[in-house]
Amino acid sequence: MQVKFLDLLKVNEPYFPELMQSTQEFLESGWYILGNEVKAFEKEYAAYCGTPYCVGVSNGLDALRLIFEGYKVLGKLKEGDEVIVPANTYIASILSVTQSRLKPVLVEPDAETYNISPEEVLKAITSKTRAVLAVHLYGQLADMEALQEICKNHSLLLVEDAAQAHGATCRNGKLAGNLSDAAGHSFYPGKNLGALGDAGAITTSDEELVGAVQALRNYGSHKKYYNMYEGFNMRLDENQAAWLRIRLKGLDNENNRRRELAKVYNEKLNKEKLILPLEAKYGKHVYHIYPVLHPERDNLQKHLLENGIQTMVHYPVPPHKQEAFKHWSNYSFPLTEKIHNQELSLPISPVHTNEEIEYVVNVMNQF
Ligand SMILES: Cc1ncc(COP(=O)(O)O)c(C=O)c1O
Numbered sequence: 627m628q629v630k631f632l633d634l635l636k637v638n639e640p641y642f643p644e645l646m647q648s649t650q651e652f653l654e655s656g657w658y659i660l661g662n663e664v665k666a667f668e669k670e671y672a673a674y675c676g677t678p679y680c681v682g683v684s685n686g687l688d689a690l691r692l693i694f695e696g697y698k699v700l701g702k703l704k705e706g707d708e709v710i711v712p713a714n715t716y717i718a719s720i721l722s723v724t725q726s727r728l729k730p731v732l733v734e735p736d737a738e739t740y741n742i743s744p745e746e747v748l749k750a751i752t753s754k755t756r757a758v759l760a761v762h763l764y765g766q767l768a769d770m771e772a773l774q775e776i777c778k779n780h781s782l783l784l785v786e787d788a789a790q791a792h793g794a795t796c797r798n799g800k801l802a803g804n805l806s807d808a809a810g811h812s813f814y815p816g817k818n819l820g821a822l823g824d825a826g827a828i829t830t831s832d833e834e835l836v837g838a839v840q841a842l843r844n845y846g847s848h849k850k851y852y853n854m855y856e857g858f859n860m861r862l863d864e865n866q867a868a869w870l871r872i873r874l875k876g877l878d879n880e881n882n883r884r885r886e887l888a889k890v891y892n893e894k895l896n897k898e899k900l901i902l903p904l905e906a907k908y909g910k911h912v913y914h915i916y917p918v919l920h921p922e923r924d925n926l927q928k929h930l931l932e933n934g935i936q937t938m939v940h941y942p943v944p945p946h947k948q949e950a951f952k953h954w955s956n957y958s959f960p961l962t963e964k965i966h967n968q969e970l971s972l973p974i975s976p977v978h979t980n981e982e983i984e985y986v987v988n989v990m991n992q993f
Pocket residue numbers: 685686687688715716718719761763787789790811812813814824825826
């Protein structure tokens with residue numbers, strides 16, 4: 627049997643007929659930038675997340691970047707302020723901080739969830755700390771209740787990187803994107819809510835920030851050819867918005883299917899040498915990724931591939947060991963490094979069949 631890591635055509639195909647209809651309307655609208663589709667998606671995605679506002683933007687990195695730039699024009703952040711970030715994340719989280727000329731302060735994750743550790747955040751706070759960036763890695767929320775408490779007590783901004791966790795819920799019922807001052811979402815095609823290209827959004831209940839980021843995404847302008855800020859071109863495309871409106875309707879079902887498949891892995895994988903992802907008590911995982919840790923990760927990956935199973939590594943090199951951040955090469959984050967050395971992502975998507983997942987289990991258990 628051949629098992630793809632992710633068959634995007636199969637994921638997207640059921641939504642194509644509705645897209646054809648909506649594309650016809652889009653083509654005939656004669657309006658191709660920041661029009662009715664973006665407005666409607668923003669309204670629908672805000673309602674989904676439970677936030678008063680959503681601002682559609684070009685991608686997930688830009689969403690986070692715009693949040694930080696937005697706080698800068700509002701005077702809540704300034705160049706050089708410290709932002710506590712997880713060492714164990716995709717590099718984009720950290721780039722959003724460095725590109726905004728803020729100073730990332732990296733901290734280790736919690737050993738069970740692989741997400742930023744609230745205890746480590748507390749230890750890293752200095753007189754220059756102004757914000758914490760929580761990343762919901764692999765589809766599991768960071769411990770937002772603990773982080774909210776810390777940020778409240780120390781008057782820090784709390785920002786979520788919800789790129790991998792569309793639809794993840796906290797035990798109080800609130801969704802990813804509604805657990806902080808502002809959240810950045812990525813709709814990169816492979817994400818749980820994936821576009822047909824690059825796309826992203828910001829969700830927030832901060833009306834002032836909405837005004838700032840709406841201008842900043844569009845050359846710093848609220849009124850055509852009048853520019854308040856040195857802004858960017860970071861707008862969400864109309865046709866991506868139209869597609870996302872269609873895909874959004876299927877998101878909860880798709881996430882439930884991911885959870886069903888994760889349950890099969892949780893129950894049937896041999897745990898002798900393998901560490902399976904733990905679902906934290908405080909929230910519902912949406913398994914964007916099903917990460918296992920194994921001391922012989924590379925051999926295990928080879929064994930799976932020889933048996934027709936594609937896997938991926940999220941991620942092979944931690945941000946502080948990347949060439950791009952070579953000035954951090956002396957940093958040591960043992961837990962982050964262990965995760966990067968041992969992590970393997972097993973196939974999990976709404977279109978994988980039970981037979982495929984059972985086959986992965988059998989091949990895994992043979993190793
Ligand atoms: C955790 C995380 N943050 C940010 C991003 C950036 O999103 P994008 O690729 O849409 O810029 C991604 C995805 O690529 C991600 O996985």
